[in-house]
Amino acid sequence: MQAFPVLEAQAKAQKLNVWQLVQRGFEKLKLHRKTEKTLTIWTINVVGPRSSKKLRGYLLYDPSIPFSEVPFDNVSLSLENDSAEGAA
Numbered sequence: 001m002q003a004f005p006v007l008e009a010q011a012k013a014q015k016l017n018v019w020q021l022v023q024r025g026f027e028k029l030k031l032h033r034k035t036e037k038t039l040t041i042w043t044i045n046v047v048g049p050r051s052s053k054k055l056r057g058y059l060l061y062d063p064s065i066p067f068s069e070v071p072f073d074n075v076s077l078s079l080e081n082d083s084a085e086g087a088a
Contacts, residue, residue: 031065032058043080054080 001007001018011021026032027040034040044055059079063070 026058031062032060045078045080046076047078048076 001022007018007021011018014021016024032040033042035042040058041056042059044057046053046055055077060066
């Protein structure tokens, strides 16, 4: 966002934070899947040898759009059964 200072002015004009403007713009592209409860943010469990964490983010329909080489599946990551729980 710092590379595009014009976004700051656009966000301020709409009374938004810059990240909100970027997030809304991304969601309008409709490149992401929604949860069963039609939320856009998914919960992902990260289980490693020493600890577990939760990540929240978008789940893309086609990973080749942001990546020139699609990364391999990560066995440490799994979708939470009801991803809509606790997501904003």
